[in-house]
Amino acid sequence: MNDTWLLILYIVVGIAVIGSLLMVFLRTSRNRTKYTDTRDANDPAPGGTLLEDRPGTTAETTPTPGSEDLLTPESAGEAVSIERPEPPAGRLQRLRARLARSNNSLGKGLLALLSSDKIDESVWDEIEETLLLADIGTEPTMQLVDTLRERVKVMGSRTQDEVRAMLREELVRLVDPGMDRSLAVERHGELPAVVMVVGVNGVGKTTTVGKLARVLVAEDKDVLLGAADTFRAAAAEQLATWGARVGVPTVKSDVDGADPASVAFEAVKAGIEQEVDVVMIDTAGRLQNKVGLMDELGKVKRVIEKQTQVDEVLLVLDATTGQNGLNQAKVFSEVVNITGIVLTKLDGTAKGGIVVAIQKSMGVPVKLIGLGEGADDLAPFDAEQFVDAILN
Numbered sequence: 001m002n003d004t005w006l007l008i009l010y011i012v013v014g015i016a017v018i019g020s021l022l023m024v025f026l027r028t029s030r031n032r033t034k035y036t037d038t039r040d041a042n043d044p045a046p047g048g049t050l051l052e053d054r055p056g057t058t059a060e061t062t063p064t065p066g067s068e069d070l071l072t073p074e075s076a077g078e079a080v081s082i083e084r085p086e087p088p089a090g091r092l093q094r095l096r097a098r099l100a101r102s103n104n105s106l107g108k109g110l111l112a113l114l115s116s117d118k119i120d121e122s123v124w125d126e127i128e129e130t131l132l133l134a135d136i137g138t139e140p141t142m143q144l145v146d147t148l149r150e151r152v153k154v155m156g157s158r159t160q161d162e163v164r165a166m167l168r169e170e171l172v173r174l175v176d177p178g179m180d181r182s183l184a185v186e187r188h189g190e191l192p193a194v195v196m197v198v199g200v201n202g203v204g205k206t207t208t209v210g211k212l213a214r215v216l217v218a219e220d221k222d223v224l225l226g227a228a229d230t231f232r233a234a235a236a237e238q239l240a241t242w243g244a245r246v247g248v249p250t251v252k253s254d255v256d257g258a259d260p261a262s263v264a265f266e267a268v269k270a271g272i273e274q275e276v277d278v279v280m281i282d283t284a285g286r287l288q289n290k291v292g293l294m295d296e297l298g299k300v301k302r303v304i305e306k307q308t309q310v311d312e313v314l315l316v317l318d319a320t321t322g323q324n325g326l327n328q329a330k331v332f333s334e335v336v337n338i339t340g341i342v343l344t345k346l347d348g349t350a351k352g353g354i355v356v357a358i359q360k361s362m363g364v365p366v367k368l369i370g371l372g373e374g375a376d377d378l379a380p381f382d383a384e385q386f387v388d389a390i391l392n
């Protein structure tokens with residue numbers, strides 16, 4: 001009898017010990033958001049990185065004791081209504097009026113000039129000037145003018161429709177419909193796809209990450225954002241707001257000027273743990289002539305690659321800055337391998353030809369274009385639709 005009581009006592013004590021060990025384990029693993037190892041030789045001490053959780057979920061509204069590092073104060077306690085973003089298919093069609101309006105002189109101007117009864121040298125000069133003003137670039141302009149001269153000669157007399165068809169064909173060829181413009185946003189095995197967004201100050205990186213998150217959510221992807229722009233104080237908040245609108249969590253630092261590589265690392269780590277499809281990393285604006293900042297960007301990428309590959313590095317260029325974008329693209333591509341261009345602010349410039357110049361000089365496709373400040377004003381780029389928009 002005594003032996004039976006002793007056995008029961010052992011079992012009860014055993015269960016109690018296992019139970020408390022389990023609770024300690026659960027609490028520490030919930031708090032494991034801070035990365036403490038050395039990631040790169042010049043790593044600063046790790047700062048607190050916050051994971052802003054999905055708005056409207058129970059986890060967000062009822063923080064568990066000891067998990068306060070996981071939640072931002074502003075996200076706790078409020079249920080945010082989540083927007084349903086517009087599907088990306090057909091967006092360029094919807095936004096074509098903006099493109100047409102700002103690039104009126106390119107499309108309509110060329111059509112008018114080429115439809116003249118007699119195209120003399122002064123008309124060819126004007127055609128050349130129109131193309132150069134649209135930032136198509138010297139070499140592509142010369143090539144196009146030569147081809148058009150040849151075709152006009154062969155055509156002899158021509159109707160407006162024939163001119164339009166010829167110009168469309170040549171412009172589409174120049175914009176290159178054969179380039180692969182798909183975004184690498186598919187999970188590979190157990191790991192999420194990682195997209196980094198880079199560029200100089202103020203070109204629209206944070207906005208682009210926010211808009212792209214909406215595109216991906218509309219395509220039923222599970223997304224997580226990383227606010228590695230730790231330089232501009234408001235950038236992390238701005239990004240988290242974009243994310244919250246579509247129910248996407250954001251990893252950010254609670255330390256001003258924190259190590260961006262650290263935040264990127266934590267974001268990817270959280271993305272792997274949460275089994276999301278895509279992790280998108282916003283980076284700080286950096287001038288291409290600041291060597292230290294460019295090195296820092298290389299480091300952000302290297303640190304991410306300690307966990308998984310970076311699938312897309314999108315360089316954001318402001319179309320209104322014209323040819324200067326080419327220089328930026330060259331320097332950025334020396335530090336990180338650019339896989340695609342996002343051309344923003346095409347709604348406010350007549351320099352749509354920069355699409356041609358950038359692709360020709362970089363060999364990298366324009367994958368997305370920004371056509372306004374609205375949340376769904378980012379469209380997948382399509383060569384034919386682009387040309388149609390500027391010709392109509």
Ligand SMILES: Nc1nc2c(ncn2[C@@H]2O[C@H](COP(=O)(O)OP(=O)(O)OP(=O)(O)O)[C@@H](O)[C@H]2O)c(=O)[nH]1
Pocket residue numbers: 199200201202203204205206207208229232235284285286344345346347348369370371372373377
């Ligand atoms: N008209 C127009 N404005 C845009 C577009 N994309 C971004 N913007 C605006 O450009 C401004 C700068 O955008 P941000 O996303 O803050 O730029 P950023 O590159 O993250 O800036 P930094 O972090 O300072 O380098 C904002 O006012 C955006 O609304 C676009 O396609 N069209």
